[in-house]
Amino acid sequence: MQKRAYLLIAAGAVLWGTIGIFVRGFYGFGFSPLQVVTLRVLSAAVLMLVYLLFTRPELLKIRIRDSLYFVGTGIFSLAFFNLCYFTTIRETSIAIAVTLLYTAPAFVAVLSRVFFGENLGVKKLFSLGLTLVGCAFVAGYLPGIGDSLTLSWSGLLTGLGAGFGYALYSIFGKAALEKYHTMTIAAYTFIFASLALLPLGNFENSAGAFSIGAFWVYLAGLGFFPTVLAYLLYTKGLEEVESSRASIVATIEPVVGTLAGFFIFREILTGWQVAGVLLVLVAVVMVQERK
Template sequence: MQKRAYLLIIASGVLWGTIGIFVRGLYGLGFSSLQVVTLRVFSAAVIMLIYLLFTRPELLKFRFRDSLYFVGTGILSLAFFNLCYFITIRETSIAIAVTLLYTAPAFVAVLSRVFFRESLRAKKLFSLGLTLAGCAFVTGYLPKLGSSPFIPLPWLLTGLGAGFGYALYTIFGKAALKKYHTLTIITYTFIFASLALLPLVNFENSGGAFSTGSFWIYLAGMGIFPSTLAYLLYTKGLEEVEASRAAIVVTIEPVVGTLVSYFIFREMLSGWQLVGILLVLTGVVLIQERK
């Protein structure tokens, strides 16, 4: 069962890594970062809501007092980390933003120790170090020895905020699984995230894009593959795997994103990025339990 769970988490990371295909397509149609994030969570919410209404409407029931779980996964995690992430990209660079985002496994390891009493053995810490170093190589964020790039404090905090918000999905999702089905958690995650983001976005200047066929293809693809399906697989995998281990395994996402940029968008892939890919994959393999 645990082997299957690890495969589900790896698959979710692969799907998350393909999001650049759809995001670039929507950027090409004139949408802003915040608009793309909102379109992502709203389309996924609609897909999940329609699916459950026609197949398993009983899974839409939840106790109001348990809405804290979905505030955590939807607003504190999904909406918050996306906002922090795109602000950091805008004010610094993609490389710095992605590197700071992937401090998430470290946050998960600490929070899992506090809330779930998960162990912090040497093997887990070593795997964590490998994946963090690998992500730094993959994203091209390689400060020279003896010096460090200057990142203004506000953008350092937004970058770390993205990592922290990203980590919160694993923590709140793991807790919610004790009471609710995976489909329930995913659906209300996207609904609560949509409720938080829709008031912040204005689509008046993008009305023309809605009449193009390519928009609906990109929207459907983004709503299904790197959103609905990816979160379903990841949350399902969390049922069998420690939260801290899951967070390390899913760092395969930037590896896939880099490969997508190379094979689809013909962006350069350096030797250091290949080293980073190997480090991440090594960390992902090492973290898995052996019977």
């Protein structure tokens, strides 16, 4: 059962790793990072609502006081980390943004210890260290070797903010699973994020893109594959796996992103990046191993 949970988490992370394909498409239409985030969560909210209304409408029932869970997953996590993440991409590069995003397992490990009393064992800490080093290699950040990458303070802070916001989904999602179904959590995560971002989107200057057929293809793809389906798979996997372990398994995402860049956009994959891919995969295998 736990192996299945790890596979679900990994599958969700693989889908998250494809998001750069869709984001690049929207940037080509002239959308800002804030607008892309808004389109992502809004399309996902519509897809989830339509699906549940026609299949399992009972899953849309929640208690008003439990809205705080979805304020956490939707606004504090999804909306916040996406805004920080896309802003970091604009301020620095995709590689640096992904590396800073995957400081999330460190935040999750600490927060899980505080809120859930999860153990920080030597193996988990070692796996965490491997993932961070692996992500750095994948991004090409190698201090002392060649030209070191430099970050602005704003890029660094938004990058770390993305990692922290990303970590919060595991924490709030784990708490919400005690009361609600996976699909309920995913649906209200997207709904609350949409309510928070829609007033800020300002799509008047980009209205012309809505008449282009390719725009709707990108919108459907962005809303379904790296968003609705990815979050459903990841949240389902959280039912059987510690949130700190789940977040480390999810570091497959930057590996997938790097490979997508190589095969789809013909980006060069260096020897250090290959080493980083292998380190992340080793860490994923290690974190699955049980005593």
